[in-house]
Amino acid sequence: MTDGTVPGWAVVVPVKPADRGKSRLDVPGVDRVALARAIALDTIAAVAACDVVERVVVVGDDGGLALEAGAISGLRFVPEPAPGGLNAAIAAGIETVNERMPRAALLGDLPALRPHDLAQALRSARGIARGVVADADGAGTTLLTAAPGVAWESAFGEDSFAKHRALGAVPLDVTDASTLRHDVDTAEHFAAAIALGLGPRTAALVRVSER
Numbered sequence: 538m539t540d541g542t543v544p545g546w547a548v549v550v551p552v553k554p555a556d557r558g559k560s561r562l563d564v565p566g567v568d569r570v571a572l573a574r575a576i577a578l579d580t581i582a583a584v585a586a587c588d589v590v591e592r593v594v595v596v597g598d599d600g601g602l603a604l605e606a607g608a609i610s611g612l613r614f615v616p617e618p619a620p621g622g623l624n625a626a627i628a629a630g631i632e633t634v635n636e637r638m639p640r641a642a643l644l645g646d647l648p649a650l651r652p653h654d655l656a657q658a659l660r661s662a663r664g665i666a667r668g669v670v671a672d673a674d675g676a677g678t679t680l681l682t683a684a685p686g687v688a689w690e691s692a693f694g695e696d697s698f699a700k701h702r703a704l705g706a707v708p709l710d711v712t713d714a715s716t717l718r719h720d721v722d723t724a725e726h727f728a729a730a731i732a733l734g735l736g737p738r739t740a741a742l743v744r745v746s747e748r
């Protein structure tokens with residue numbers, strides 16, 4: 538968490554119930570629900586461990602996730618709004634945060650995320666009205682930021698990087714190798730995340746050594 542010298546970030550992490558998540562991800566011998574939950578928990582733990590983050594808001598209705606996340610201190614949970622959908626869920630989380638804070642939304646499926654990589658991106662977003670980080674494929678978005686006082690808008694979904702650029706978001710200074718660029722939707726993405734080093738919960742499930 539922050540050292541109090543500059544305003545810390547509020548980061549909203551949307552997470553679908555694990556029994557409906559990661560439908561494109563098939564890892565032989567690994568239960569999909571457990572995998573989806575472990576991926577979300579490792580992502581959330583990395584956000585909570587980031588030294589420029591002051592508040593972590595998790596949006597979604599996965600009771601099992603909330604239970605297992607009990608070991609990660611300082612999280613706030615917000616229920617899924619109706620009507621649902623990813624952008625509505627993120628907006629519901631953002632609404633719980635004072636607009637004077639710098640705010641960000643991070644997808645909940647980055648099991649290799651390192652707190653330092655997130656911190657670097659958020660530091661580079663200071664003073665930028667809207668910032669965006671593309672996923673490794675280049676078409677999607679992993680992180681969207683808004684400076685204090687800037688109204689929140691998001692367009693996560695297909696081709697969201699171009700849509701966020703059209704909303705005025707500036708690409709943040711994040712290298713191709715950053716773990717922040719690696720969300721996991723497919724087996725190929727998962728292999729890339731394993732190569733970077735998985736967080737402990739996901740690593741334990743697939744029996745590889747954690748980072």
Ligand SMILES: Nc1nc2c(ncn2[C@@H]2O[C@H](COP(=O)(O)OP(=O)(O)OP(=O)(O)O)[C@@H](O)[C@H]2O)c(=O)[nH]1
Nearest residue numbers: 551552553558559560561596597622623626645646
């Ligand atoms: N709360 C909430 N989170 C969502 C919703 N849709 C997607 N997410 C989360 O947003 C992140 C990116 O989601 P996707 O990769 O598009 O969806 P997914 O369900 O995880 O995977 P697929 O089944 O392959 O589409 C993940 O952390 C999801 O859990 C939603 O409607 N509500």
Ligand SMILES: C=C(OP(=O)(O)O)C(=O)O
Nearest residue numbers: 677678693694697720722
């Ligand atoms: C929702 C998104 O990602 P994906 O569906 O690829 O996880 C996105 O990139 O906006």
